[in-house]
Amino acid sequence: MSNITKLEIIDLRFPTSREKDGSDAMNPDPDYSAAYVVVHTDAADSLEGHGFTFTIGKGNEVVCAAIKALEPLVIGKDTVEVFANMGTFWRSLSNANQIRWIGPEKGVIHLATAAVVNAVWDLYAKVEGKPLWKLLSDMSPEELVSICDFRYVTDVLTPDEAIERLHTKKAGKAAREQEMIDGGLPAYTTSAGWLGYDDDKIIRLTREAIADGWDHIKIKVGNGVDDDIRRLRIIRNEIGPDRKLMVDANQVWDVDEAIEYVQKLSEFDLWWVEEPTSPDDVLGHASIAKQIAPIRVATGEQIQNRVVWKQLFQSEAIGFAQIDSCRLGGVNEVVTVLLLAEKFGIPVCPHAGGVGLCELVQHLSLFNYVAVTGDLTDVVVEYVDHLHEHFLDPVVMHDGKYVPPKKPGYSAEIHRDTLERFEFPQGAEWAQS
């Protein structure tokens, strides 16, 4: 038996805005940040659970305060009991009395839930001695369904149907796991296409990306159609007609504006248009999807919970589901959305533009392929080349693919000296500026 004794909460920020890394039309100067949690216990093994949610700078302290509000719900909890009942644990956070009112299951409090839940899953995987993707892949369909909260989605997927669907994917699991270990998980890069980069930098980074084996490339758009056409011409010219090209507008357009704008980009053979409008506008996305076909709509990094995901799937509003490991309420809710996406036949291409998101989503996509879908059609996981050096178990890329992590845990742990140096505002990195 061991009990959770403490949540260490750290407001961690990296000054990425200085070089315009991560910049887009809606967020011109993001400082990639993590509301970071360490779960401490009184266990003899002294293992710690590390987890976080992602923000882009100001406001990270608000998420840290929300995590503090959740702390009394986890202190004293027996970890054996928690790990055996992850579904109950998830609901105890996401539906806590009084606190639920400031969501429900969305916004700051849901980001805080994600940080705590992710840290607890990291600890669980470490205790089991497995990387998270393997821990999830080894669970039986019944165990997987037990970690999910089906409230509000049973009109499209019941727990019984989910169990049945997972059973049909059991054959071939071992082969798919080996396939991933041998060949890696398909990915795409956004690193060349941030909006604040000048043309010379875009050209240099695109050439490097091609040399490194990338054949799917995403760039940011939305600052004016003429400027976008110029940048898209440069990139299409560099990557040739066969590599896939995607664009991301980060929500800057109204619905009709999005349709008109994207039609003006028709010469570039775009594979997807991402976040064309408000993440809450399900019917708006459906309307855009209809009007810009065969270009497909992608969204997800700000889809706040499984209910909105359900509606996006029901209304045929998207062609790609970009689940976010830290926007949804952590691993449990992500698994629920993966099950929904499988039912609706929508490929999942997780969002990873942020600090540590690549480290997390590789686990979710490996699990999704091995145990949930058995299908890699149109699946590419985002990769951005920033801040990996701060992680104990950073992602390993080979020839444009993620190499499956082997170490126990969720790959979320950041070096202690980084936590001290980049803590806001007292860390040395911020105290000097």
Ligand SMILES: C[C@H](O)[C@@H](O)CC(=O)C(=O)O
């Ligand atoms: C502010 C972030 O960098 C955002 O632009 C990331 C994003 O939209 C993506 O990776 O996609």
Ligand SMILES: [Mg+2]
């Ligand atoms: Mg995006």
